[in-house]
Amino acid sequence: MKHQVTYFMLASCLAFGSLPLALHAEENDKLQLSGFARVIMGYLDDANAEYIGYDNSVSFDQQSLIALQADYRFTDEISVTGQLVGNTGKQRDSGIEWLYLTYKPNKALQIKLGKLRIPFFNYSDSLDVGFAYPWLTLPQQFYDTAFFSTFEGVSANYEFTVKDWVINSEGFWGYYDDAFNVASRSVDAQVTGLFGVNTSAAYRGWSFRASFAQGDADVELPEATQFGEQLRQLGFNKNGDWLDPNGTIQFFQLSANYENVDYFVRSEVGKVVGKSGITPDINNFYISLGYNFNPYTLYISYGKRKVYYDHIPNEIPYGVSDGLNTLAATYDFVLTQFSDDKNNGTKLGIRWDWKSNIAFKGEMTLIEANGPISNDFSLVDLGNFDDRAILYQLGLEWVF
Amino acid sequence: MKKYLTLLILVAAPFVHTIAAAEGIIVVANTTDNSIQLNRQQVRNLFMGGVIPYDLTAVSLPPDNRTRVLFNTKVVGLTEARIQSYWAQMRFTGRKRAPREVNNESLLLDYLKESKGAVGYLPASATLPKELTVIYKID
Numbered sequence A: 001m002k003h004q005v006t007y008f009m010l011a012s013c014l015a016f017g018s019l020p021l022a023l024h025a026e027e028n029d030k031l032q033l034s035g036f037a038r039v040i041m042g043y044l045d046d047a048n049a050e051y052i053g054y055d056n057s058v059s060f061d062q063q064s065l066i067a068l069q070a071d072y073r074f075t076d077e078i079s080v081t082g083q084l085v086g087n088t089g090k091q092r093d094s095g096i097e098w099l100y101l102t103y104k105p106n107k108a109l110q111i112k113l114g115k116l117r118i119p120f121f122n123y124s125d126s127l128d129v130g131f132a133y134p135w136l137t138l139p140q141q142f143y144d145t146a147f148f149s150t151f152e153g154v155s156a157n158y159e160f161t162v163k164d165w166v167i168n169s170e171g172f173w174g175y176y177d178d179a180f181n182v183a184s185r186s187v188d189a190q191v192t193g194l195f196g197v198n199t200s201a202a203y204r205g206w207s208f209r210a211s212f213a214q215g216d217a218d219v220e221l222p223e224a225t226q227f228g229e230q231l232r233q234l235g236f237n238k239n240g241d242w243l244d245p246n247g248t249i250q251f252f253q254l255s256a257n258y259e260n261v262d263y264f265v266r267s268e269v270g271k272v273v274g275k276s277g278i279t280p281d282i283n284n285f286y287i288s289l290g291y292n293f294n295p296y297t298l299y300i301s302y303g304k305r306k307v308y309y310d311h312i313p314n315e316i317p318y319g320v321s322d323g324l325n326t327l328a329a330t331y332d333f334v335l336t337q338f339s340d341d342k343n344n345g346t347k348l349g350i351r352w353d354w355k356s357n358i359a360f361k362g363e364m365t366l367i368e369a370n371g372p373i374s375n376d377f378s379l380v381d382l383g384n385f386d387d388r389a390i391l392y393q394l395g396l397e398w399v400f
Numbered sequence B: 001m002k003k004y005l006t007l008l009i010l011v012a013a014p015f016v017h018t019i020a021a022a023e024g025i026i027v028v029a030n031t032t033d034n035s036i037q038l039n040r041q042q043v044r045n046l047f048m049g050g051v052i053p054y055d056l057t058a059v060s061l062p063p064d065n066r067t068r069v070l071f072n073t074k075v076v077g078l079t080e081a082r083i084q085s086y087w088a089q090m091r092f093t094g095r096k097r098a099p100r101e102v103n104n105e106s107l108l109l110d111y112l113k114e115s116k117g118a119v120g121y122l123p124a125s126a127t128l129p130k131e132l133t134v135i136y137k138i139d
Helices: A002-017 A019-028 A222-233 A237-242 A322-337 B002-022 B040-047 B066-076 B080-092 B105-114
Strands: A031-044 A049-051 A065-073 A078-087 A095-103 A109-117 A150-162 A165-182 A185-203 A206-219 A247-259 A263-274 A281-293 A296-308 A341-355 A358-369 A379-381 A388-399 B025-030 B057-060 B118-123 B132-138
Touching: A031 A049, A031 B080, A049 A358, A049 A388, A065 B080, A150 A185, A165 A206, A185 A247, A222 A237, A222 A322, A341 B080, A358 A379, A388 B080, B025 B066, B025 B105, B040 B057, B040 B066, B040 B132, B057 B105, B066 B080, B066 B118, B066 B132, B105 B118, B105 B132
Parallel strands: B057 B118
Antiparallel strands: A031 A065, A031 A388, A049 A379, A065 A078, A078 A095, A095 A109, A109 A150, A150 A165, A165 A185, A185 A206, A206 A247, A247 A263, A263 A281, A281 A296, A296 A341, A341 A358, A358 A388, B025 B118, B025 B132
């Protein structure tokens, strides 16, 4: 939390201190400073749960943030970009979230090298830029699924037209070495062999996107690793293997959207496949409809997520010896810590574009859980949660 | 008096909208290639940072400019708010940059005249210097 506040303060100071510099920078066009900020208030109407960190009290420090971006152009083809983000919420990283060199030899091709955001889904690389999307909070049933959001490596993007369709293809490759942040904990992790491809196609108001990404995760859960090793030595290989936290994670996405001056439809369908036992599989989607009556946008949205583990039944017999009884009971206890999780979120919200760079938003989200709650995602059961809560939010979005 | 004023505004409002919508838009380029003709989708792609078959650079007017509002409605097919949010996403993910903005139509004409390959949109009634060619027109 200390770090979050430090980065928040640092980004704020840089942002406000740099405004006069930005005016000067425009003159020589080499250095451009810009940024964005969000002030988000939230209140959950249920004392027995938390959702995206919000509880039964009014809070401003879960999603509020400020970010500053500097672009320096060496030549027409080569530039460097850095983005510093100061987040108030503990579930989102703060610090230098982007730092990369861009090589753009022509309008069609762009190659980036450095620290980048992972473009898993439509808004994965712009999660923090609330001004960029209509919702106040992105549909969590879809966007709270990737345990990490940046990587260090290279990405290449090529755009071309087929008839009047604009086709954009992107590929990336690199690694991640930091931590997996889930609601209940933060775990050191490395992801190697991380790569992905995605293609989007746009024509008139239509746009479609398909994406695939995968990486080999090495997660620091020494208790699980040691217990798994112990079970394997005793011959309980299936149970031992299930506890191995390391394995490939794959992400799949399909998206279809339509928009015109009056309304929009946005939708994404996703699937996450965790090859190790304690990394879940996830199926999810959302669909949102919006109506524009300038300068307002009214929207409704429905999202659903199903998280499930491939629970391997206990091979360890009870009643043979005290030692085995303890092992069997421990294994059963561990299984309960990785519970399946189904929930859906229904949103009703409004966005008011007050100025060309400032928008206000108001949103209500009804969260409904269906069965057990894993507590590793946005929704956390504090005890006796009745599976139904409403999150009320107001927000200010600013880009500068 | 207030009542009459309100009534007048209510009666006049649809006409204001009709007059604005009736005005055409031309898209002009500083090019020596008089054969270049774009369709609506290509103009939209050009101003939204997408690729088109010609080496042209879009130049825009400011967000509150009336010609820009007409251009957004008739050609791009998106609200100004949506266009601004699109550019925020493009900028902060390092994908694309919004076109350069020039303060008004008269300065835009001056800029286009001086800049080879530059493309801008103007009211259909604008008087064009000889350096500029109309590459798209919509009523």
